[in-house]
Amino acid sequence: MKSEWPSRIPTHIAFIMDGNGRWAKKRLMPRSYGHKVGVETMRRIALDVFDAGISYMSVYAFSTENKARPQEEVDGLFHLIRTRLEELMADIIARGARVVFMGDLQYFPQDIQEILQRVKEKSAAGRSGTLNIGLNYGARDEILRAAAQCVQAGDATPEAFAKRLYTADIPDPDLIVRTGGEKRLSNFMLYQAAYSELFFSDTLWPDFDTAELKALLTEYAKRNRRYGKV
Ligand code: IPE
Ligand code: IPE
Numbered sequence: 001m002k003s004e005w006p007s008r009i010p011t012h013i014a015f016i017m018d019g020n021g022r023w024a025k026k027r028l029m030p031r032s033y034g035h036k037v038g039v040e041t042m043r044r045i046a047l048d049v050f051d052a053g054i055s056y057m058s059v060y061a062f063s064t065e066n067k068a069r070p071q072e073e074v075d076g077l078f079h080l081i082r083t084r085l086e087e088l089m090a091d092i093i094a095r096g097a098r099v100v101f102m103g104d105l106q107y108f109p110q111d112i113q114e115i116l117q118r119v120k121e122k123s124a125a126g127r128s129g130t131l132n133i134g135l136n137y138g139a140r141d142e143i144l145r146a147a148a149q150c151v152q153a154g155d156a157t158p159e160a161f162a163k164r165l166y167t168a169d170i171p172d173p174d175l176i177v178r179t180g181g182e183k184r185l186s187n188f189m190l191y192q193a194a195y196s197e198l199f200f201s202d203t204l205w206p207d208f209d210t211a212e213l214k215a216l217l218t219e220y221a222k223r224n225r226r227y228g229k230v
């Protein structure tokens with residue numbers, strides 16, 4: 001059955017998908033199990049988001065700081081990309097959405113870079129939505145790179161700067177949702193978040209579901225966005 005979604009749907013929703021490790025620990029499972037279930041949640045929620053008519057969904061999947069986690073956990077995340085990403089994205093692509101990645105992808109081993117490139121190319125014709133996945137993404141890194149490029153080009157207008165961010169062709173997020181109970185942005189979309197509505201949920205990411213998404217969108221629809229005006 002097709003779900004009913006609230007009116008005044010945003011254009012762009014972003015998720016800081018936090019709480020995978022704790023979700024697994026609560027079940028006496030290794031943290032990597034939480035990531036495995038977490039990517040399934042990402043697929044489920046992306047399909048809901050596009051079903052709701054939202055055009056852009058960004059997710060924070062792996063931060064520049066997450067690289068410093070124990071090698072075993074980082075390897076587990078690489079393994080997930082190698083074994084699950086293309087299959088997970090097939091559903092999104094079948095839904096008519098395109099998949100793009102933001103972050104410094106050079107960090108990843110060559111075979112992973114090829115997987116990401118394949119997913120991007122396979123989905124490039126998608127017109128019914130954009131899933132933007134942050135991998136080795138950090139907002140400070142993004143901002144400093146854009147600034148350096150602006151200096152090099154001798155053009156530091158706001159437009160020139162925005163064009164050099166990873167989100168060059170993506171509008172700013174209307175709302176940013178962080179699951180997992182922490183109330184911080186942890187280096188996510190710091191430039192783009194200037195006027196984003198913020199939502200913090202105690203739900204651990206693997207448990208995030210359609211009902212909670214709907215509740216958030218209902219609350220979003222009631223918020224008064226003033227952008228500094230009266
Ligand atoms: C978020 O979940 C996913 C990644 C950072 C890869 P965490 O792994 O941070 O899970 P918690 O916050 O430790 O529970
Ligand atoms: C933010 O979560 C990064 C992702 C969700 C990918 P973290 O778990 O890395 O953030 P902190 O350490 O709690 O700030």
Ligand code: MG
Nearest residue numbers: 018019020180
């Ligand atoms: Mg965390």
